[in-house]
Amino acid sequence: MAENFNVRLNEAKYYTPEASCREQSWIGDYNRAYQAFLADPDGFWDSAARELEWFQPWDQVREWEYPHARWFVNAKLNITYNCLDRHAHSQRRNKVALMWRGETEDEERILTYRQLLQEVCRFANGLSRLGVRKGDRVCIYMPVVPEQIVAMLACARIGAIHTVVFGGFGVSALNQRIRGTAAKVVITADFTYRRGKAIPLKNIVEEAVVKAPSVERIVILRRDAEKPVEIHPEMEVDYHDxxxxxxxxxxxxxxxxxxxxxxxxxxxxxxxxxxxxxxCGGYMVGTYYTTKHIFDVKDSDIYWCTADPGWITGHSYGVYGPLLNGATCLITETTPDYPTPATNWDLIEEYGVTIFYTAPTAIRMFMRVGEEWPNRYNLSSLRILGSVGEPLNPEAFEWFYQTIGKGRCPIVDTWWQTETGMQMLTTTIGEPMRPGFVGKPIPGVVADVVDKTGKPVPPGTGGLLVIKEPWPSMMRTIWNDDERYCKYWDTIPGCYTAADLAVKDEDGYIMVIGRSDDLIVVAGHNIGTAEVESALVSHEAVAEAAVIGKPDALKGNTIKAFVILRDGRQPGDKLKNDLTYHVRLTLGPIAIPSEIEFVRSLPKTRSGKIMRRVLKAQELGMDPGDISTLEE
Known part of the structure; x- marks a missing residue:
């Protein structure tokens, strides 16, 4: 597969961090730290875990029975004790844990660690009152409000298993998840705000539970005190009551x-x-360790992860990771381009955000509207920028680094998945950054780029990204479908296969090209969709792009591109020719799109990933399959 998929690496450059970044680097010398991990992996994770508090220690760090692992065997813990109690019972007692901002400036709430612990305990007692016990499943379908995080932590407090469903999902997707987990209780709100409009949630829940016999009660947060929605007491209960x-x-x-x-x-x-x-155990250690070290979290930081808690990034780096580290977290119900494209920059200035973790799709949206918006604000509080969700193309990296970070903030581009639970690849603070390359495996992770037989490919040659050893926060299974879990480890025996294409350079830096199913074979040449998209976005007229392969009798496939233009640019045949020529010069003639269609939007998941299969299905008149994660 990878033999003829050679990527041009020589044009990428390195950015050397400022001396202050190198001095504050947690590892000092990446190679030395990584080799120390390889010399004693269990000792490495044992040391990380001992920074947290356990009710009972482990008998052994890990037990590996391929493809299943057990971590911190027979240890006892509660993750909320480490997120809340150990801070609330220390000098952080009155430190701010959560700062919440709604869509308007007058909607703001602040909770200290002491207050958050009390709220979690009270709601946990309320759930117990409803009969929720250890092992029961609770579905949380809420807007981004403090009560959403309280609900998650309250479930963990009493041992209930939470399943958070993004508040933008519809009836069918919500019903599927409620039935899939046999949830006993659903927690929701009367509505969520988006772009100045109140979007009802309670009505969606009422429809979703009709064919969900496991649901015994629905807890409803009524946000409108002046016009509270009606509560049906036979099934429903008010959150505060x-x-x-x-x-x-x-x-x-x-x-x-x-x-x-x-x-x-x-x-x-x-x-x-x-x-x-x-x-519980491995996930706690993995998210604690990565948040602490990858973001270099300090007690004075104001930390903002823009991901909704309905996604894994929101779980790991919006809730659990930062709270485990005693951080002050900003959470918002705002939309980055409403009421103006300056919303995020306004919040960074107002709250003094120091660590900002967002998605490439958002960065490219900011690029599209220009530098004038962020340049109106004082962003000097920022010291670390982060990216997650999809490959950060070099043009977006440059814009983020220069326009937002002013050339002084390290960019922590990260690769990981819902399945991995924690960050796996990045360029650690203090190490040289290479635009387009996510970086190297972090100490604690053994990753490589291999061919379909599992053999490492030469530098500059594309292959499959794999993880070769277990890690603490790895998923344990797929609910009620362990056979599907095992397939992750069976594609290439002995490895966890991420289904992502990647390439590694001579220095060990890894570039994630895109999903392996996003590979387009044109006249026998394997073309990565992300590579063509990056070439298109590097043109000054293009804000975003997505490409697909279309069957062709002669070439096997041709490439079709869907392009969103920057504000002020007009579509036309001249621009199509310019873009075609630009791709020719950037990647060569084999990668030239045969068709270019100018569009106003692209189908994306709520986490910002472009759903190319939806574009392809529409183009070919096929069924797009599961689109429950499609953004409206």
């Missing part, structure tokens, strides 16, 4: 390290959504 008369203390349920913490559904390219299961 549930906590009336309950205590503000709730002992954390001792959990085995391998007990499930949550189930999170993710769509593959084919088949029904997969319920990824993460376990």
């Amino acid at each position: 549930l906590m009336n008369g309950v205590g503000r203390e709730c002992p954390p349920e001792p959990m085995d390290a391998e007990d499930p913490l949550f189930i999170l559904y993710t769509s593959g390219t084919t088949g029904s959504p997969k319920g990824i299961v993460h376990a």
Whole structure:
């Protein structure tokens, strides 16, 4: 597969971080730290885990029975004790844990660690009052409000397994996830705000539970005190009424390290959504370790991960990871381009955000509207920028680095998945950054780029990205479908196969090209969609692009591009010719799109990934398959 997929690497350049970044680097010398991990992997993770508090220590760090692993065997813990109690019972007691901003400036709430612990305990007691017990599943379908995080932590407090469903999903997707987990309780709100409009959630839940016999109660957060929605007492209960008369203390349920913490559904390219299961102990250690070291979190930081908690990034780096580290987190219900394209920059200036973790699709959207918006604001508080969700193309890297970071903030581009639970590849702070390359495996992770037999490919040659050893936060199984889990490890025996194409340079830096199913074979040449898209986006007129392969009798496939233009640029035949010529010069004639269609939007998941298979299905008149994660 990879033999004729050679990527031009010589044009990429390195950025050397400022001396201050190198001085604050947690590893000092990446190679030395990585070799120390390889010399004693169990000792490495044992040391990381001992920074947290456990009710009972482990008998051994890991037990590996391919393809299943157990981590911190027989240890007992509760993740909320580490997220809340150990801070609330220390000098961080009155430190701000959460700052929430709604769509308008007058909507703001602040919770200290002491207050957040009390809210979590009260709601956990309320859930217990409803009969929720350890091992029960609870579905959370809420807007981005503090109560959403309280609900997640309250479930973990009493040992219930939460499954968070993004508040933008419709009836069918919600019903599928409720039935898939046999959820006992659903927690929702009367509505969510988006672009100034109130979007009802309660009505969607009422429809979704009609054919979900496992649901016993629905908890409803009523946000409009002046016009509260009607509560049907035979099934429904008000969020605040549930906590009336309950205590503000709730002992954390001792959990085995391998007990499930949550189930999170993710769509593959084919088949029904997969319920990824993460376990209490390993997930806690993995998210704690990566948040602390990859973002260099300090006690004075104001940390903002823009991902909705309905996605894995929101779980790992919006809730659990930062709270495990005692960080002050900003969460918002805002939309980055509403009411103006300056919303994010305004919030960064107002709250003094120091760590900003967002998605390439958002960065390219900011590029599209120009530098004038961020340039109106003082962004000097920023010290670390992060990217997640899809490959960060070099042009977006440059814009993010120069326009937002002013050439002084390291960019932590990260590769990981719902299935991995934690970040796996990045360029650690202090190491030279190479635009277009996510970086190297972090200490604790063994990754490589291989051919279909599992043999490492030469530098500059594309192959499959694989993980060769287990890691603590790896998914344990797929809910009610362990056979589907095993396929991740069976594609290339002995390896976890991420289904992503990648290439590694002479220095070990890895560029993620795109999904292996996004490979286009043109006249016997393998072309990565992300590579062509990056070439198109590097043209000054292009904001975003997606490409697909179309069957062709002569070449096997031809390339069709869907292009969103920057504001002020007009489509036309002249521009099509310019783009074709630009791709020719950038990648060569084999990668030239045979068709270019100018569009206003692209089908994306809520996490920002372009769903190319939807474009291809529409183009060929085929069934697009599961589109439950498609953004409206």
